[in-house]
Amino acid sequence: METSTLTIKNNTIVDSFAGLVWIRYPQRLFPQLLKYDQGSAVCKKLDYAGSTQWFIPTNDQLTKFFNSYKSIITEHVFLPPCWLWTSTPRPFYQEQYIVTWNGENFYPESATRISHGNIWPVCSLKDFQTIKIDQEGALKGVELVVV
Numbered sequence: 365m366e367t368s369t370l371t372i373k374n375n376t377i378v379d380s381f382a383g384l385v386w387i388r389y390p391q392r393l394f395p396q397l398l399k400y401d402q403g404s405a406v407c408k409k410l411d412y413a414g415s416t417q418w419f420i421p422t423n424d425q426l427t428k429f430f431n432s433y434k435s436i437i438t439e440h441v442f443l444p445p446c447w448l449w450t451s452t453p454r455p456f457y458q459e460q461y462i463v464t465w466n467g468e469n470f471y472p473e474s475a476t477r478i479s480h481g482n483i484w485p486v487c488s489l490k491d492f493q494t495i496k497i498d499q500e501g502a503l504k505g506v507e508l509v510v511v
Contacts, residue, residue, distance in 0.1 A: 370433060376413050379432075383489040384425065387412065390484045391446065397480035400460050403449050407485045418485035423452035423461040423472055425486065430463070430470045447481040 371378040377386040387393065394406065403420060410418040421429075426448060448463045454474040462475040475481065 374413050378489065379429065380489070381432075382425070382428065384421075384429075385413075385415070385487050385489055386429065387418075387485050391482065394483050397447070398449075398483060399480060400449055400475075400477040403481070403483035404451075406483060410485055412485070415487045415491055417487045417491035419487065420449050420451040420483060421486040423450040423463070426450050426463050426484070427470075427472065430465070434470075447475070448484050449481045 369378075369380040371380070372388060375388045377388050378384075379386065393412075394403075398406065400420075407418045407420055410416070412418065446465050448465065450461045450463060450472070452461045453459070454461060457474065459474040459476050461472045462479070462481050463470055463472050
């Protein structure tokens with residue numbers, strides 16, 4: 365099993381293994397459903413928790429996060445149902461992949477860019493200014509640290 369530390373602090377979730385910082389409870393900041401271009405514009409203008417480098421995650425980033433931390437998502441992140449935009453385009457179409465979360469399962473599907481979905485901004489840990497991860501305490505598996 366890979367070593368990963370998941371730290372929840374300052375309304376963010378830091379995944380040290382993936383090197384990504386996710387916004388905790390994004391539905392509180394962005395309760396409305398947005399078209400893809402609207403959501404992308406919101407992320408580009410977002411100044412939150414010490415970072416201005418937020419973006420819509422790829423389908424791969426979002427799927428890996430769900431696969432790794434499914435058990436904590438409802439408690440610490442999202443209340444289902446939700447439809448999360450990804451930045452991964454569907455080849456040969458004017459569509460993006462969107463991930464549907466129903467509280468128990470999640471699955472990617474495609475949606476036209478004029479459809480509406482939730483956004484879950486993410487930024488790179490190296491671009492994140494306010495959180496320092498203590499690697500010394502990392503355990504095998506996942507360590508959830510709520511600060």
